Amino acid sequence: MKNNGNGKKVLNFLGNNSVPILFILICIVCIPVSGFSPSYLINEIVTRMGRNIFLILCLLIPIMAGMGLNFGMTLGAMAAELALILVSDWQIWGIPGVVLAMILSIPFSILLGALCGKILNMAKGREMITSYIISFFMNGVYQLIVLYMMGPIIPIKHTTVKLPRGYGIRNSVDLFHMRQCLDNLMAVRIGGVKVPVLTFLLIGLLCLFIIWFRKTKLGQDMRAVGQDMDVARDAGINVERTRIISIVMSTVLAGFGMVIYLQNMGNIATYSSHSQIGMFCIAALLVGGASVDKASIGNVFLGVILFHTMFIVAPKAGAIITGDSMIGEYFRVFVSYAVITIALIMYETKKRKARSRAGQQLQLAQQEEEAAANE
Amino acid sequence: MSKSRRLVIRICAVLVLVLIAACMMVIGRGHTVYFDNKTLEYDGNTYEAPYKITVIVKDENVAKLYVKERGQATNIGQNFTVSLRVMEEKNGDETTETYSFKLPYSMDGVVVNLPGLMAGLPEEAWISEFVSMIPEPATAEDEEVPSADEFEMDMGDEF
Numbered sequence: 160m161k162n163n164g165n166g167k168k169v170l171n172f173l174g175n176n177s178v179p180i181l182f183i184l185i186c187i188v189c190i191p192v193s194g195f196s197p198s199y200l201i202n203e204i205v206t207r208m209g210r211n212i213f214l215i216l217c218l219l220i221p222i223m224a225g226m227g228l229n230f231g232m233t234l235g236a237m238a239a240e241l242a243l244i245l246v247s248d249w250q251i252w253g254i255p256g257v258v259l260a261m262i263l264s265i266p267f268s269i270l271l272g273a274l275c276g277k278i279l280n281m282a283k284g285r286e287m288i289t290s291y292i293i294s295f296f297m298n299g300v301y302q303l304i305v306l307y308m309m310g311p312i313i314p315i316k317h318t319t320v321k322l323p324r325g326y327g328i329r330n331s332v333d334l335f336h337m338r339q340c341l342d343n344l345m346a347v348r349i350g351g352v353k354v355p356v357l358t359f360l361l362i363g364l365l366c367l368f369i370i371w372f373r374k375t376k377l378g379q380d381m382r383a384v385g386q387d388m389d390v391a392r393d394a395g396i397n398v399e400r401t402r403i404i405s406i407v408m409s410t411v412l413a414g415f416g417m418v419i420y421l422q423n424m425g426n427i428a429t430y431s432s433h434s435q436i437g438m439f440c441i442a443a444l445l446v447g448g449a450s451v452d453k454a455s456i457g458n459v460f461l462g463v464i465l466f467h468t469m470f471i472v473a474p475k476a477g478a479i480i481t482g483d484s485m486i487g488e489y490f491r492v493f494v495s496y497a498v499i500t501i502a503l504i505m506y507e508t509k510k511r512k513a514r515s516r517a518g519q520q521l522q523l524a525q526q527e528e529e530a531a532a533n534e
Numbered sequence: 535m536s537k538s539r540r541l542v543i544r545i546c547a548v549l550v551l552v553l554i555a556a557c558m559m560v561i562g563r564g565h566t567v568y569f570d571n572k573t574l575e576y577d578g579n580t581y582e583a584p585y586k587i588t589v590i591v592k593d594e595n596v597a598k599l600y601v602k603e604r605g606q607a608t609n610i611g612q613n614f615t616v617s618l619r620v621m622e623e624k625n626g627d628e629t630t631e632t633y634s635f636k637l638p639y640s641m642d643g644v645v646v647n648l649p650g651l652m653a654g655l656p657e658e659a660w661i662s663e664f665v666s667m668i669p670e671p672a673t674a675e676d677e678e679v680p681s682a683d684e685f686e687m688d689m690g691d692e693f
Contacts (some may be wrong), residue, residue: 250642252610255562262555317642336564336608 177505178498179448182465185494189469189476198351200471207467208460209342209358210423214416215440215459216365217409221286222454223373224405225385228441231275231290231406235413236433237301238267243418243427244309244328248320252336254344257422264414271297272410276403283388287451287503294437305429328429338425358419365412366456381405385452442466442495451506469494561611566643568606568664569616571599574650576659581649585626588619589648599648612636618648638663 173180190200214232221229242263246256275293282289309315310326322329342355372378380401383391392398417436421427444454446469447462470491477487569589574581589597589605597605607616615634621627633651637644643664650660 249559250564251559251562252564252608253562255558255610256564259555259558259562262551262558265551336610 176448178446178501179461179465182446182469186465186468186472189472192479193472193475194479195472195475200468202352203471204464204467205352205354206342206423207470208463209355209362210420211416211440211443211463211467212362212459213358213365213419214413214436215444215463216362216369216456217412217416218440218444219369219454219456219459220372220381220405220409220412222449222452223378223385224381224402225388225452226279226402226405227287227451228444229290229406229409229413230287230437230441231272231279231293232409232413232440233294233433233437234271234275234297235264235268235410235415236417236436237297238264238271238410239414239417239421240427240429240433241267241301241304242414243334243421244305244315244320244332244429245313247332247334247337247427248315248317250317250336253340256337257341257418260418261415264418265411268411268414269407272407273403275410276406279406280399280402291437298434301433302430330429332427332429334421334425334427337422339423341419341422358423361419369456377401377404438499439466439495442498445498445502450502450509466495560639563611563639565609565612565614565637565641566606566664567609567614567616567637568604568643568645569597569599570604570645570647572602572647572649574647574653574655574660576650576655581653581655583649584620584622585624586621587648588628590617590619591615609637612639616646618652620652635661 214236217232217235218229221227239260242260245263246260251259275290278293279286279289304313306327309328310321315321315326315328320328320332339355341358341361342353345356345360347354347356373382380391380396381404383394383396384398384401388398391401417433420436421432424432443462443466444458445462446466447458447460449455449458449462473491473494474484474487477490478484480486569587571583571587573583583601585601587599588595589599589607591607591609596607597603599605613634614637615632617630617632619628619630631652635651635657638661641663643666645662645664647660647662
Protein backbone atom coordinates (compact mmCIF):
# COMPACT_ATOMS: atom_id res chain seq x y z
CA MET A 160 0.00 0.00 0.00
CA LYS A 161 2.82 2.36 0.96
CA ASN A 162 4.64 1.60 -2.30
CA ASN A 163 1.46 2.29 -4.21
CA GLY A 164 1.14 5.67 -2.48
CA ASN A 165 4.74 6.55 -3.24
CA GLY A 166 4.31 5.49 -6.86
CA LYS A 167 1.30 7.78 -7.18
CA LYS A 168 3.29 10.64 -5.67
CA VAL A 169 6.11 10.08 -8.17
CA LEU A 170 3.63 9.88 -11.05
CA ASN A 171 1.95 13.07 -9.86
CA PHE A 172 5.31 14.82 -9.62
CA LEU A 173 6.28 13.67 -13.11
CA GLY A 174 2.89 14.72 -14.48
CA ASN A 175 3.03 18.16 -12.87
CA ASN A 176 6.63 18.82 -13.95
CA SER A 177 6.67 17.05 -17.31
CA VAL A 178 7.75 20.14 -19.27
CA PRO A 179 10.81 21.07 -17.16
CA ILE A 180 11.81 17.40 -16.96
CA LEU A 181 11.58 17.09 -20.74
CA PHE A 182 13.75 20.17 -21.15
CA ILE A 183 16.29 18.93 -18.63
CA LEU A 184 16.54 15.70 -20.68
CA ILE A 185 16.93 17.68 -23.93
CA CYS A 186 19.68 19.77 -22.35
CA ILE A 187 21.43 16.69 -20.92
CA VAL A 188 21.52 15.17 -24.41
CA CYS A 189 22.36 18.35 -26.36
CA ILE A 190 25.04 19.93 -24.11
CA PRO A 191 27.72 17.24 -24.61
CA VAL A 192 26.84 16.91 -28.31
CA SER A 193 27.17 20.67 -28.91
CA GLY A 194 30.75 20.64 -27.59
CA PHE A 195 30.49 24.08 -25.96
CA SER A 196 32.82 24.67 -23.04
CA PRO A 197 31.14 25.06 -19.61
CA SER A 198 32.50 28.62 -19.21
CA TYR A 199 31.04 29.65 -22.61
CA LEU A 200 27.69 28.11 -21.75
CA ILE A 201 27.53 29.69 -18.29
CA ASN A 202 28.56 33.09 -19.72
CA GLU A 203 25.82 32.91 -22.33
CA ILE A 204 23.18 31.77 -19.85
CA VAL A 205 24.09 34.49 -17.33
CA THR A 206 23.92 37.13 -20.10
CA ARG A 207 20.53 35.88 -21.23
CA MET A 208 19.26 35.72 -17.66
CA GLY A 209 20.11 39.38 -17.18
CA ARG A 210 18.50 40.21 -20.52
CA ASN A 211 15.24 38.32 -20.11
CA ILE A 212 14.25 37.67 -16.50
CA PHE A 213 12.81 41.14 -15.86
CA LEU A 214 10.56 40.76 -18.91
CA ILE A 215 9.34 37.34 -17.83
CA LEU A 216 8.68 38.41 -14.24
CA CYS A 217 6.09 40.88 -15.54
CA LEU A 218 3.92 37.90 -16.54
CA LEU A 219 3.41 36.83 -12.93
CA ILE A 220 0.98 39.59 -11.95
CA PRO A 221 -1.76 38.86 -14.53
CA ILE A 222 -1.46 35.13 -13.71
CA MET A 223 -2.04 36.05 -10.07
CA ALA A 224 -5.20 37.91 -11.12
CA GLY A 225 -6.44 34.89 -13.06
CA MET A 226 -5.93 36.48 -16.46
CA GLY A 227 -3.60 33.80 -17.74
CA LEU A 228 -0.51 34.42 -19.80
CA ASN A 229 -0.38 38.07 -20.81
CA PHE A 230 0.37 38.06 -24.52
CA GLY A 231 -0.35 41.79 -24.29
CA MET A 232 3.08 42.35 -22.75
CA THR A 233 4.05 43.18 -26.34
CA LEU A 234 2.32 46.52 -25.72
CA GLY A 235 4.84 47.34 -23.01
CA ALA A 236 7.62 46.35 -25.37
CA MET A 237 6.24 48.76 -28.00
CA ALA A 238 6.04 51.53 -25.39
CA ALA A 239 9.68 50.92 -24.49
CA GLU A 240 10.72 51.03 -28.15
CA LEU A 241 8.91 54.33 -28.71
CA ALA A 242 10.66 55.75 -25.63
CA LEU A 243 14.06 54.47 -26.75
CA ILE A 244 13.63 55.92 -30.25
CA LEU A 245 12.92 59.35 -28.72
CA VAL A 246 15.78 59.08 -26.24
CA SER A 247 18.10 58.02 -29.03
CA ASP A 248 17.07 61.03 -31.12
CA TRP A 249 17.52 63.38 -28.16
CA GLN A 250 21.04 62.00 -27.74
CA ILE A 251 20.69 61.02 -24.09
CA TRP A 252 23.37 58.42 -23.48
CA GLY A 253 24.38 55.88 -20.86
CA ILE A 254 22.50 55.17 -17.64
CA PRO A 255 20.58 58.50 -17.81
CA GLY A 256 19.32 57.40 -21.23
CA VAL A 257 18.12 54.08 -19.84
CA VAL A 258 16.40 55.75 -16.87
CA LEU A 259 14.79 58.37 -19.12
CA ALA A 260 13.56 55.67 -21.52
CA MET A 261 12.02 53.77 -18.59
CA ILE A 262 10.26 56.90 -17.32
CA LEU A 263 9.09 57.85 -20.82
CA SER A 264 7.71 54.38 -21.41
CA ILE A 265 5.44 54.64 -18.34
CA PRO A 266 2.70 56.88 -19.84
CA PHE A 267 2.65 54.86 -23.08
CA SER A 268 2.48 51.61 -21.10
CA ILE A 269 -0.27 52.87 -18.78
CA LEU A 270 -2.34 54.03 -21.73
CA LEU A 271 -1.91 50.80 -23.68
CA GLY A 272 -2.29 48.62 -20.57
CA ALA A 273 -5.51 50.35 -19.52
CA LEU A 274 -6.92 49.95 -23.02
CA CYS A 275 -5.92 46.27 -23.05
CA GLY A 276 -7.37 45.73 -19.57
CA LYS A 277 -10.69 47.33 -20.57
CA ILE A 278 -10.95 45.09 -23.61
CA LEU A 279 -9.98 41.99 -21.60
CA ASN A 280 -12.76 42.78 -19.12
CA MET A 281 -15.17 42.50 -22.03
CA ALA A 282 -13.73 39.12 -22.96
CA LYS A 283 -13.57 37.34 -19.62
CA GLY A 284 -12.49 33.73 -19.93
CA ARG A 285 -10.78 34.38 -23.26
CA GLU A 286 -8.07 36.73 -22.04
CA MET A 287 -5.12 35.02 -23.68
CA ILE A 288 -6.39 34.92 -27.24
CA THR A 289 -7.83 38.42 -26.83
CA SER A 290 -4.54 39.85 -25.59
CA TYR A 291 -2.75 38.06 -28.42
CA ILE A 292 -4.98 39.69 -31.02
CA ILE A 293 -4.77 43.08 -29.28
CA SER A 294 -0.99 42.91 -29.64
CA PHE A 295 -1.42 42.39 -33.41
CA PHE A 296 -3.85 45.29 -33.60
CA MET A 297 -1.55 47.59 -31.62
CA ASN A 298 1.36 46.54 -33.80
CA GLY A 299 -0.50 48.20 -36.67
CA VAL A 300 -0.98 51.38 -34.65
CA TYR A 301 2.69 51.27 -33.63
CA GLN A 302 3.75 50.99 -37.27
CA LEU A 303 1.51 53.91 -38.19
CA ILE A 304 3.15 56.05 -35.50
CA VAL A 305 6.70 54.96 -36.25
CA LEU A 306 6.45 54.92 -40.05
CA TYR A 307 4.35 57.99 -40.73
CA MET A 308 3.97 60.15 -37.62
CA MET A 309 7.57 60.20 -36.49
CA GLY A 310 9.12 62.97 -38.52
CA PRO A 311 6.22 65.14 -39.66
CA ILE A 312 4.20 65.15 -36.39
CA ILE A 313 6.59 63.88 -33.73
CA PRO A 314 9.86 65.73 -34.33
CA ILE A 315 12.79 63.46 -35.18
CA LYS A 316 16.00 65.34 -35.88
CA HIS A 317 18.78 62.87 -36.55
CA THR A 318 19.39 61.17 -39.86
CA THR A 319 20.78 58.16 -38.03
CA VAL A 320 17.28 57.54 -36.66
CA LYS A 321 15.11 58.86 -39.49
CA LEU A 322 14.62 57.18 -42.85
CA PRO A 323 16.35 58.95 -45.76
CA ARG A 324 12.93 59.81 -47.25
CA GLY A 325 12.49 62.35 -44.43
CA TYR A 326 9.91 60.66 -42.24
CA GLY A 327 9.59 57.32 -40.47
CA ILE A 328 12.19 55.45 -38.45
CA ARG A 329 14.95 53.25 -39.85
CA ASN A 330 14.64 49.47 -39.63
CA SER A 331 17.39 49.44 -37.06
CA VAL A 332 18.14 52.14 -34.48
CA ASP A 333 21.61 52.05 -32.99
CA LEU A 334 21.85 52.22 -29.19
CA PHE A 335 25.65 52.22 -29.25
CA HIS A 336 25.99 54.84 -26.51
CA MET A 337 23.61 52.92 -24.28
CA ARG A 338 24.83 49.44 -25.11
CA GLN A 339 25.20 47.28 -21.99
CA CYS A 340 25.62 50.36 -19.79
CA LEU A 341 23.50 48.73 -17.08
CA ASP A 342 25.24 45.40 -17.48
CA ASN A 343 28.75 46.85 -17.39
CA LEU A 344 28.20 49.12 -14.40
CA MET A 345 29.22 47.12 -11.29
CA ALA A 346 29.85 44.01 -13.42
CA VAL A 347 32.15 41.42 -11.88
CA ARG A 348 34.06 38.58 -13.51
CA ILE A 349 33.94 35.25 -11.75
CA GLY A 350 36.08 32.59 -13.40
CA GLY A 351 35.77 34.21 -16.83
CA VAL A 352 32.01 34.68 -16.47
CA LYS A 353 30.76 38.26 -16.58
CA VAL A 354 28.02 38.79 -14.01
CA PRO A 355 25.94 41.96 -14.60
CA VAL A 356 25.44 42.77 -10.92
CA LEU A 357 23.32 45.91 -11.40
CA THR A 358 20.91 44.15 -13.76
CA PHE A 359 20.59 41.27 -11.29
CA LEU A 360 20.02 43.79 -8.49
CA LEU A 361 17.13 45.27 -10.49
CA ILE A 362 15.76 41.77 -11.04
CA GLY A 363 16.15 41.05 -7.31
CA LEU A 364 14.27 44.25 -6.48
CA LEU A 365 11.43 43.24 -8.79
CA CYS A 366 11.30 39.79 -7.15
CA LEU A 367 11.11 41.42 -3.71
CA PHE A 368 8.43 43.77 -5.00
CA ILE A 369 6.36 40.84 -6.29
CA ILE A 370 6.73 38.96 -2.97
CA TRP A 371 5.73 42.10 -1.05
CA PHE A 372 2.93 42.93 -3.46
CA ARG A 373 1.30 39.51 -2.97
CA LYS A 374 0.86 40.36 0.72
CA THR A 375 -0.69 43.79 0.14
CA LYS A 376 -4.44 44.43 0.02
CA LEU A 377 -4.33 44.84 -3.75
CA GLY A 378 -2.26 41.66 -4.12
CA GLN A 379 -4.72 39.71 -1.98
CA ASP A 380 -7.58 41.16 -4.04
CA MET A 381 -5.87 39.99 -7.23
CA ARG A 382 -5.47 36.49 -5.84
CA ALA A 383 -9.10 36.45 -4.78
CA VAL A 384 -10.17 37.60 -8.27
CA GLY A 385 -7.90 34.96 -9.76
CA GLN A 386 -9.51 32.19 -7.71
CA ASP A 387 -13.14 33.12 -8.27
CA MET A 388 -14.41 36.37 -9.72
CA ASP A 389 -17.97 35.96 -8.42
CA VAL A 390 -16.85 35.25 -4.87
CA ALA A 391 -14.44 38.19 -5.05
CA ARG A 392 -17.23 40.47 -6.27
CA ASP A 393 -19.49 39.29 -3.46
CA ALA A 394 -16.68 40.07 -1.03
CA GLY A 395 -16.78 43.69 -2.20
CA ILE A 396 -13.75 43.65 -4.50
CA ASN A 397 -13.98 45.77 -7.62
CA VAL A 398 -13.09 42.90 -9.96
CA GLU A 399 -12.87 44.92 -13.19
CA ARG A 400 -10.64 47.59 -11.66
CA THR A 401 -8.36 44.98 -10.08
CA ARG A 402 -7.96 43.20 -13.40
CA ILE A 403 -7.15 46.45 -15.22
CA ILE A 404 -4.55 47.33 -12.57
CA SER A 405 -2.88 43.94 -12.99
CA ILE A 406 -2.60 44.38 -16.75
CA VAL A 407 -1.35 47.98 -16.39
CA MET A 408 1.30 46.85 -13.89
CA SER A 409 2.36 44.02 -16.16
CA THR A 410 2.58 46.35 -19.17
CA VAL A 411 4.62 48.97 -17.31
CA LEU A 412 7.02 46.31 -16.02
CA ALA A 413 7.25 44.83 -19.53
CA GLY A 414 8.26 48.29 -20.75
CA PHE A 415 11.06 48.44 -18.18
CA GLY A 416 12.08 44.90 -19.07
CA MET A 417 12.23 45.74 -22.75
CA VAL A 418 14.50 48.73 -22.05
CA ILE A 419 16.83 46.38 -20.12
CA TYR A 420 16.62 43.85 -22.96
CA LEU A 421 17.40 46.39 -25.69
CA GLN A 422 20.26 48.11 -23.82
CA ASN A 423 21.83 44.66 -23.63
CA MET A 424 21.32 44.06 -27.36
CA GLY A 425 22.61 47.52 -28.32
CA ASN A 426 20.14 48.17 -31.11
CA ILE A 427 16.42 48.22 -31.79
CA ALA A 428 14.97 46.28 -34.69
CA THR A 429 12.22 48.90 -34.97
CA TYR A 430 9.59 46.75 -36.64
CA SER A 431 10.32 43.33 -35.19
CA SER A 432 11.94 43.55 -31.73
CA HIS A 433 8.59 43.46 -29.94
CA SER A 434 6.72 41.08 -32.22
CA GLN A 435 7.99 37.78 -30.79
CA ILE A 436 8.95 38.88 -27.31
CA GLY A 437 5.66 37.82 -25.70
CA MET A 438 5.85 34.37 -27.25
CA PHE A 439 9.42 33.76 -26.07
CA CYS A 440 8.81 35.02 -22.56
CA ILE A 441 5.69 32.91 -22.17
CA ALA A 442 7.48 29.86 -23.57
CA ALA A 443 10.36 30.37 -21.11
CA LEU A 444 7.95 30.72 -18.18
CA LEU A 445 6.09 27.54 -19.15
CA VAL A 446 9.35 25.64 -19.58
CA GLY A 447 10.07 26.54 -15.95
CA GLY A 448 7.02 24.57 -14.89
CA ALA A 449 4.46 27.36 -14.67
CA SER A 450 0.92 26.92 -15.89
CA VAL A 451 -1.79 29.27 -17.08
CA ASP A 452 -3.12 29.72 -13.55
CA LYS A 453 -0.03 29.23 -11.42
CA ALA A 454 3.46 30.65 -11.70
CA SER A 455 6.22 31.55 -9.29
CA ILE A 456 9.53 33.39 -9.32
CA GLY A 457 11.28 30.01 -9.21
CA ASN A 458 9.51 29.02 -12.45
CA VAL A 459 10.90 32.18 -14.09
CA PHE A 460 14.51 31.43 -13.16
CA LEU A 461 14.33 27.72 -13.98
CA GLY A 462 12.54 28.51 -17.25
CA VAL A 463 15.09 31.04 -18.41
CA ILE A 464 17.99 28.70 -17.62
CA LEU A 465 16.44 25.67 -19.37
CA PHE A 466 14.88 27.48 -22.32
CA HIS A 467 18.01 29.45 -23.10
CA THR A 468 20.32 26.51 -22.61
CA MET A 469 18.22 24.77 -25.24
CA PHE A 470 18.35 27.92 -27.41
CA ILE A 471 22.14 28.04 -27.22
CA VAL A 472 22.92 24.36 -27.71
CA ALA A 473 20.16 23.24 -30.10
CA PRO A 474 21.53 24.76 -33.36
CA LYS A 475 25.04 23.39 -32.77
CA ALA A 476 23.78 20.00 -31.58
CA GLY A 477 21.41 19.88 -34.57
CA ALA A 478 24.28 20.69 -36.93
CA ILE A 479 26.47 17.95 -35.45
CA ILE A 480 23.73 15.30 -35.33
CA THR A 481 22.14 15.97 -38.73
CA GLY A 482 24.82 17.92 -40.55
CA ASP A 483 22.41 20.82 -41.05
CA SER A 484 22.35 23.71 -38.57
CA MET A 485 18.89 24.76 -39.76
CA ILE A 486 17.45 21.61 -38.15
CA GLY A 487 18.52 22.93 -34.76
CA GLU A 488 17.06 26.35 -35.62
CA TYR A 489 13.74 24.82 -36.59
CA PHE A 490 13.87 22.57 -33.54
CA ARG A 491 14.04 25.46 -31.12
CA VAL A 492 11.26 27.32 -32.91
CA PHE A 493 9.16 24.17 -32.87
CA VAL A 494 9.87 23.62 -29.18
CA SER A 495 8.91 27.20 -28.26
CA TYR A 496 5.50 26.92 -29.85
CA ALA A 497 5.01 23.29 -28.81
CA VAL A 498 5.60 24.02 -25.15
CA ILE A 499 2.93 26.75 -25.20
CA THR A 500 0.51 24.41 -26.93
CA ILE A 501 1.20 21.57 -24.47
CA ALA A 502 0.78 23.90 -21.50
CA LEU A 503 -2.54 25.18 -22.82
CA ILE A 504 -3.81 21.66 -23.50
CA MET A 505 -2.71 20.46 -20.05
CA TYR A 506 -4.40 23.45 -18.43
CA GLU A 507 -7.65 22.82 -20.28
CA THR A 508 -7.54 19.07 -19.51
CA LYS A 509 -6.92 19.72 -15.81
CA LYS A 510 -9.74 22.27 -15.73
CA ARG A 511 -12.16 19.83 -17.36
CA LYS A 512 -11.09 16.99 -15.04
CA ALA A 513 -11.61 19.23 -12.00
CA ARG A 514 -15.01 20.31 -13.33
CA SER A 515 -16.05 16.71 -13.97
CA ARG A 516 -14.83 15.66 -10.51
CA ALA A 517 -16.80 18.49 -8.93
CA GLY A 518 -19.87 17.44 -10.95
CA GLN A 519 -19.52 13.83 -9.78
CA GLN A 520 -19.18 14.91 -6.16
CA LEU A 521 -22.26 17.10 -6.48
CA GLN A 522 -24.21 14.23 -8.04
CA LEU A 523 -23.12 11.90 -5.23
CA ALA A 524 -24.15 14.42 -2.61
CA GLN A 525 -27.54 14.86 -4.27
CA GLN A 526 -28.08 11.09 -4.40
CA GLU A 527 -27.20 10.77 -0.73
CA GLU A 528 -29.57 13.61 0.11
CA GLU A 529 -32.38 11.98 -1.89
CA ALA A 530 -31.73 8.61 -0.22
CA ALA A 531 -31.84 10.23 3.21
CA ALA A 532 -35.10 12.02 2.33
CA ASN A 533 -36.68 8.75 1.11
CA GLU A 534 -35.78 6.99 4.35
CA MET B 535 -7.14 56.91 2.36
CA SER B 536 -9.17 59.94 1.39
CA LYS B 537 -9.59 60.80 -2.28
CA SER B 538 -7.84 64.16 -2.02
CA ARG B 539 -4.85 62.60 -0.24
CA ARG B 540 -4.60 59.94 -2.90
CA LEU B 541 -4.70 62.60 -5.61
CA VAL B 542 -1.94 64.59 -3.90
CA ILE B 543 0.25 61.47 -3.67
CA ARG B 544 -0.32 60.71 -7.35
CA ILE B 545 0.52 64.27 -8.41
CA CYS B 546 3.66 64.16 -6.26
CA ALA B 547 4.70 60.83 -7.85
CA VAL B 548 4.23 62.27 -11.34
CA LEU B 549 6.18 65.41 -10.41
CA VAL B 550 9.04 63.33 -9.00
CA LEU B 551 9.18 61.28 -12.23
CA VAL B 552 9.13 64.46 -14.36
CA LEU B 553 11.90 65.91 -12.21
CA ILE B 554 14.04 62.77 -12.55
CA ALA B 555 13.40 62.74 -16.32
CA ALA B 556 14.46 66.40 -16.57
CA CYS B 557 17.65 65.65 -14.60
CA MET B 558 18.41 62.69 -16.86
CA MET B 559 17.95 64.89 -19.94
CA VAL B 560 20.55 67.32 -18.63
CA ILE B 561 23.13 64.96 -17.14
CA GLY B 562 22.78 62.34 -19.87
CA ARG B 563 23.06 64.62 -22.92
CA GLY B 564 25.72 63.12 -25.12
CA HIS B 565 28.14 65.17 -27.20
CA THR B 566 30.82 64.27 -29.68
CA VAL B 567 33.71 66.66 -29.24
CA TYR B 568 36.03 67.20 -32.21
CA PHE B 569 39.47 68.69 -31.58
CA ASP B 570 41.14 70.69 -34.33
CA ASN B 571 44.81 71.46 -34.30
CA LYS B 572 44.49 74.24 -36.86
CA THR B 573 45.82 77.78 -37.00
CA LEU B 574 43.07 80.21 -35.94
CA GLU B 575 42.45 83.74 -37.21
CA TYR B 576 40.50 85.83 -34.68
CA ASP B 577 40.14 89.57 -34.26
CA GLY B 578 42.99 90.23 -36.68
CA ASN B 579 45.40 88.01 -34.76
CA THR B 580 46.79 84.64 -35.80
CA TYR B 581 47.10 81.80 -33.35
CA GLU B 582 49.52 79.23 -34.75
CA ALA B 583 48.92 75.49 -34.38
CA PRO B 584 51.70 73.73 -32.41
CA TYR B 585 53.64 70.80 -33.89
CA LYS B 586 51.80 68.14 -31.87
CA ILE B 587 49.03 68.00 -29.30
CA THR B 588 48.13 64.85 -27.35
CA VAL B 589 44.54 64.99 -26.17
CA ILE B 590 43.75 63.22 -22.90
CA VAL B 591 40.16 62.77 -21.76
CA LYS B 592 39.42 60.88 -18.52
CA ASP B 593 43.01 59.62 -18.30
CA GLU B 594 42.83 58.17 -21.78
CA ASN B 595 44.80 59.33 -24.82
CA VAL B 596 42.07 59.96 -27.35
CA ALA B 597 44.09 61.65 -30.09
CA LYS B 598 47.58 62.64 -31.14
CA LEU B 599 47.14 65.64 -33.41
CA TYR B 600 49.72 67.13 -35.73
CA VAL B 601 49.04 70.38 -37.61
CA LYS B 602 45.69 70.38 -39.50
CA GLU B 603 44.57 67.13 -37.90
CA ARG B 604 41.30 66.40 -36.12
CA GLY B 605 40.52 64.02 -33.28
CA GLN B 606 37.35 63.21 -31.38
CA ALA B 607 35.99 62.08 -28.04
CA THR B 608 32.55 61.54 -26.60
CA ASN B 609 31.18 63.07 -23.43
CA ILE B 610 28.01 62.65 -21.40
CA GLY B 611 26.83 65.90 -19.79
CA GLN B 612 27.85 69.50 -20.36
CA ASN B 613 30.94 69.67 -18.15
CA PHE B 614 34.01 68.71 -20.12
CA THR B 615 37.60 68.46 -18.95
CA VAL B 616 40.48 67.84 -21.30
CA SER B 617 44.22 67.67 -20.75
CA LEU B 618 46.47 68.75 -23.61
CA ARG B 619 50.10 67.67 -23.85
CA VAL B 620 51.60 70.23 -26.22
CA MET B 621 54.85 70.02 -28.19
CA GLU B 622 55.42 73.42 -29.86
CA GLU B 623 58.34 72.36 -32.07
CA LYS B 624 59.50 68.99 -33.36
CA ASN B 625 61.57 67.18 -30.68
CA GLY B 626 60.78 70.03 -28.30
CA ASP B 627 59.64 69.82 -24.68
CA GLU B 628 56.10 68.85 -23.84
CA THR B 629 53.90 70.85 -21.50
CA THR B 630 50.60 69.64 -20.12
CA GLU B 631 47.64 71.91 -19.39
CA THR B 632 44.15 70.99 -18.27
CA TYR B 633 41.10 72.91 -19.46
CA SER B 634 37.50 72.67 -18.28
CA PHE B 635 34.59 74.19 -20.13
CA LYS B 636 30.89 73.73 -20.72
CA LEU B 637 29.57 72.18 -23.92
CA PRO B 638 26.49 73.86 -25.41
CA TYR B 639 23.41 71.67 -24.75
CA SER B 640 21.98 72.24 -28.20
CA MET B 641 25.04 70.97 -30.08
CA ASP B 642 25.41 67.24 -30.80
CA GLY B 643 28.85 67.65 -32.30
CA VAL B 644 31.12 70.37 -30.91
CA VAL B 645 34.27 71.45 -32.74
CA VAL B 646 36.98 72.83 -30.45
CA ASN B 647 39.89 74.72 -31.96
CA LEU B 648 42.78 73.85 -29.67
CA PRO B 649 45.12 76.81 -30.42
CA GLY B 650 42.20 79.16 -29.65
CA LEU B 651 41.37 77.27 -26.43
CA MET B 652 45.00 77.36 -25.30
CA ALA B 653 45.25 81.10 -26.07
CA GLY B 654 42.40 81.79 -23.65
CA LEU B 655 40.17 83.42 -26.26
CA PRO B 656 36.43 83.88 -25.68
CA GLU B 657 34.35 80.76 -26.23
CA GLU B 658 32.79 81.85 -29.53
CA ALA B 659 36.27 81.98 -31.05
CA TRP B 660 37.12 78.31 -30.53
CA ILE B 661 33.77 76.52 -30.20
CA SER B 662 31.57 75.84 -33.21
CA GLU B 663 28.93 73.30 -34.17
CA PHE B 664 29.98 70.29 -36.19
CA VAL B 665 28.05 70.00 -39.43
CA SER B 666 28.57 66.91 -41.54
CA MET B 667 29.32 67.79 -45.15
CA ILE B 668 28.88 64.27 -46.48
CA PRO B 669 25.28 63.47 -47.44
CA GLU B 670 24.24 60.04 -46.20
CA PRO B 671 23.51 57.66 -49.06
CA ALA B 672 20.07 56.08 -48.97
CA THR B 673 20.27 52.30 -49.15
CA ALA B 674 17.49 50.08 -50.40
CA GLU B 675 17.34 48.40 -47.01
CA ASP B 676 16.74 51.72 -45.26
CA GLU B 677 13.86 52.53 -47.55
CA GLU B 678 12.22 49.16 -46.97
CA VAL B 679 9.13 49.32 -44.84
CA PRO B 680 7.39 46.31 -43.34
CA SER B 681 4.67 44.83 -45.51
CA ALA B 682 1.12 44.54 -44.24
CA ASP B 683 1.06 40.74 -44.44
CA GLU B 684 4.27 40.03 -42.65
CA PHE B 685 4.00 36.70 -40.85
CA GLU B 686 7.51 35.39 -41.02
CA MET B 687 9.15 34.00 -37.93
CA ASP B 688 12.09 36.02 -36.84
CA MET B 689 13.81 33.90 -34.24
CA GLY B 690 17.47 34.62 -34.55
CA ASP B 691 20.20 34.09 -32.00
CA GLU B 692 19.49 37.50 -30.58
CA PHE B 693 16.83 36.26 -28.20
